[in-house]
Amino acid sequence: MPTPPPADVIEPHATRTDEIETRTEFDRRLAEGTLAGVTVQGLRLDLDPVPDLRGAEVAGTLFVGCRFADREVGADLVRRGANVVPPFSGLPYPTQPSHLYTADDLAAGFAEGGFAGMYDTRVYAHFRAHGGALPDVREALGQRLHDHGVDNALADATRAWLAVHGPQSVVGVMGGHAVPRGSAAYRMAAVLGWELARADRLVVTGGGPGVMEAANLGAFLAAWPAEDLTAAIDLLATAPDFTDHDRYTAAALRVRARYAAGPSLPTPRPAAPGTEWARSGGLAIPTWLYGHEPANLFAGRIAKYFSNAIREDTILRLARGGIVFAPGRAGTVQEVFQAATKTFYGTDGASGAYVFLDRTYWTTELPVESLLRPLFAASPFGDLSATIHLTDDAREAARILTA
Numbered sequence: 001m002p003t004p005p006p007a008d009v010i011e012p013h014a015t016r017t018d019e020i021e022t023r024t025e026f027d028r029r030l031a032e033g034t035l036a037g038v039t040v041q042g043l044r045l046d047l048d049p050v051p052d053l054r055g056a057e058v059a060g061t062l063f064v065g066c067r068f069a070d071r072e073v074g075a076d077l078v079r080r081g082a083n084v085v086p087p088f089s090g091l092p093y094p095t096q097p098s099h100l101y102t103a104d105d106l107a108a109g110f111a112e113g114g115f116a117g118m119y120d121t122r123v124y125a126h127f128r129a130h131g132g133a134l135p136d137v138r139e140a141l142g143q144r145l146h147d148h149g150v151d152n153a154l155a156d157a158t159r160a161w162l163a164v165h166g167p168q169s170v171v172g173v174m175g176g177h178a179v180p181r182g183s184a185a186y187r188m189a190a191v192l193g194w195e196l197a198r199a200d201r202l203v204v205t206g207g208g209p210g211v212m213e214a215a216n217l218g219a220f221l222a223a224w225p226a227e228d229l230t231a232a233i234d235l236l237a238t239a240p241d242f243t244d245h246d247r248y249t250a251a252a253l254r255v256r257a258r259y260a261a262g263p264s265l266p267t268p269r270p271a272a273p274g275t276e277w278a279r280s281g282g283l284a285i286p287t288w289l290y291g292h293e294p295a296n297l298f299a300g301r302i303a304k305y306f307s308n309a310i311r312e313d314t315i316l317r318l319a320r321g322g323i324v325f326a327p328g329r330a331g332t333v334q335e336v337f338q339a340a341t342k343t344f345y346g347t348d349g350a351s352g353a354y355v356f357l358d359r360t361y362w363t364t365e366l367p368v369e370s371l372l373r374p375l376f377a378a379s380p381f382g383d384l385s386a387t388i389h390l391t392d393d394a395r396e397a398a399r400i401l402t403a
Contacts, residue, residue: 355400
């Protein structure tokens with residue numbers, strides 16, 4: 001029988017004192033005279049004030065994805081014992097991103113070139129042109145470095161939230177990507193995201209359209225009254241189908257612009273410093289493997305990966321406060337049992353509730369419950385079947401997850 005790995009193997013949120021990701025921290029370390037043994041990630045060291053690295057101790061230092069004033073700077077660092085992995089040329093994405101994406105980052109270029117001109121679409125086009133899921137070695141290295149940077153940025157972005165609210169405050173929402181805007185299922189997922197964010201839960205989705213967009217939309221409008229959520233959905237429903245890329249994206253940007261000025265009423269509770277984004281859309285974790293789907297532009301932060309396997313595991317690892325499964329097909333069912341494996345063996349520690357929206361769907365059309373309940377009852381950690389809930393009410397789902 002498998003046993004859970006040691007906690008330090010799976011814990012992604014420990015502060016790393018040997019990694020430098022900001023110019024402020026770099027300048028502080030440089031003033032002390034030594035950078036020995038640290039990793040410097042994705043910094044523009046070619047911008048004024050250009051640092052003088054000639055007197056710094058750099059034995060064992062790793063500079064990855066950094067830009068220098070000229071090639072001689074990097075060569076000198078290597079001669080003095082540093083390791084330098086420069087940014088890859090010719091890539092439309094950073095090889096060591098220092099922060100998570102925002103909706104504005106992914107949508108950049110839409111105003112000038114439509115869906116085809118967006119940063120998100122241009123990266124996907126490059127991904128497809130260089131082998132897709134089976135890239136050549138140069139592209140593979142660039143993608144792996146990028147995804148490692150996203151890993152680091154995700155840990156940084158969630159650390160402040162987890163310090164205040166704890167891991168049981170993170171709730172995942174899974175479900176079908178093809179659910180049209182304005183449908184009953186879309187509205188239910190939006191109300192759920194709205195309720196969860198207002199109850200200080202960090203909503204995490206797979207970052208796609210359909211149910212995922214709806215949940216992030218609800219979290220995006222958490223400080224607004226319910227009537228505004230309904231109005232936003234009605235506006236989005238004028239472009240319900242994600243395959244109509246330009247109209248779909250334009251409608252999302254109109255809603256973002258309409259509500260960008262801030263709510264017309266006080267927020268439920270002040271957010272802790274550095275966590276405001278969590279109650280302004282939550283977190284989305286998409287992948288360019290599904291880059292043919294328009295970007296979900298309602299998440300407060302977006303951890304977009306090239307590797308779908310890393311992305312799926314990351315969502316489930318974070319969602320310790322429970323997971324909601326709205327109706328979906330093969331991809332959603334896969335996620336149900338991928339999550340169930342972690343819960344059964346306690347891989348990431350204690351799990352929260354499993355809430356299935358649409359009782360008939362999950363007991364008749366796709367009778368997942370009939371297999372999942374006896375499986376959980378046989379867990380080596382005791383009978384976990386009571387963690388499974390079925391409901392047709394988004395607000396009841398929120399009560400289960402926030403009890």
